[in-house]
Amino acid sequence: MNPTVNIAIRAARAAGKVLLRYYDRLDQVKVQTKSRNDFVSEVDRSAEQVIIQELRARFPSHAILAEESGAQGEGDYQWVIDPLDGTANYLHGFPQFSVSIALRVRGQLECAVVYDPLREELYTAARGEGAQLNDRRLRVAGRPSLDGALIGTGFPFRDQRHIDAYLGMFKDMTLSTAGLRRPGSAALDLAYVAAGRTDGFWELGLSPWDFAAGALLITEAGGTVTDLSGGTRYFDTCNLVAGNLKVHQAMLELIGPHLSDALRA
Template identity: 40%
Template sequence: MSDQNEVPAVGGKSFTAVAINSASKAGEWIKTKLGNHTSLSLKYSAQDLVTEVDKGAETMIRNLVQTHFPHHSFLGEEGVEPGPEASDRALQSVRDAEYLWVVDPVDGTTNFVHGFPFFSVSIALAHKGEVIVGVVYDPIRDELFVAEKGKGAYVRGRRTQVSEEQTLRDSLLATGFPADPNYALPINMRGLQALVPQVRNIRSGGSAALHMAYVAAGRLSGFWEYGLNSWDLAAGALLVTESGGQVTDTKGNPYHLGVRHAAASNGHIHEAFVKVLEKAESDV
């Protein structure tokens, strides 16, 4: 796909081309390391893993971005201490940046470690706090999802469009199982229990960024998860909105980089979707 032609650069600068190039190069390198990583350590919990591949991919992306835009700020998952408080502090430290790259080098590290082929590279660029470029690359399927603010979203050269399901009962949703065992996981499970009887089915692939890309591409009707970070959501959120969908927090408030509990959908089901999550969240 000739993404650089089909998704023009923002403001005369090739932000999108750099994001595409960085995601593609990192993704191809990550794929060569599948089944061949040499280190594995825990971060926030037993479900929150990191390998030398995560760190190497983030360094590669950072270097590629800073070669072109040395004065831009950079927020990558592997440069932040584990835990929600550290994530919040890291985002606050760059909140006033004019241009901020928000990067998850391997979204789905657990899948990568186990050889389960569902993980992605997620790269977003925010201008004064608003995401203007979003790229999610699945190296296993060689699928590159690209969005620019106001210019649509694409995969394999085709414009993406959210699905047409009008009701929860016709919907295929996705969620994840958060690494935070004390707050995010229990509340996510209450949402799961509440939604399962009301929808067609629910999936859990293990990569929030790819789930969001699948909502954008019409493969899922919606996605939610508690306890996420800016690097999990930023690129995918733009993909969804540029494909005609809706992204909010789980209470229905507008998405911004600080949102940690997120719901994304085709828009048609969003009100009913969030209403179920709100009720499940309050039924403690």
């Protein structure tokens, strides 16, 4: 396996141990509110510290962009880290959360790890080397249209400026597919697209650490990831659509009529 991916796996597994250690005593976990519907706990911070320690031990000069501690350092190499994707789920004991770690080199995604510690599922990818779930090679589902498709999404729970546009997309997507799912961890949602468990995914108002690893998993599994207009600026817009080529295109056609100038930007 790619040696950089191996380091990221080690960091993700270490963070997963932190998450599981606290999971049986959530009533004792200290929680703070960052903003409306956005929480951080001592678990997030502890898991993030473990990840950064692991990465710094091997790559001391690399920059880091982490959900809780923000941007650290500058340079061509940047690790994008979400130590606990699905914090609200975790704090309620809802069993859908993950660790997400990705490496960008000069702005290009190079390696990715999404780890589900409850299920012991480890999703990994390296650019040009494909994507895997544990030891199994991943491919996106081959569904040719939205007919019968299962689509993942995420509700705009923090920034609700575009809630009407999102609800329009949600209605059209519901009427055109077999169903929508909102499990609550974008990193895992994207990993599920890569694994063919869902046929597509879209969400507005994400952060880079939510989708960086998942985006590489999907492209290395043969899928497509774009912004809402079908362009490549999803790291700038933080709005994202993903799926195989045909499903992705069909999703864009449903989303397009609901896009305001702000969402196209």
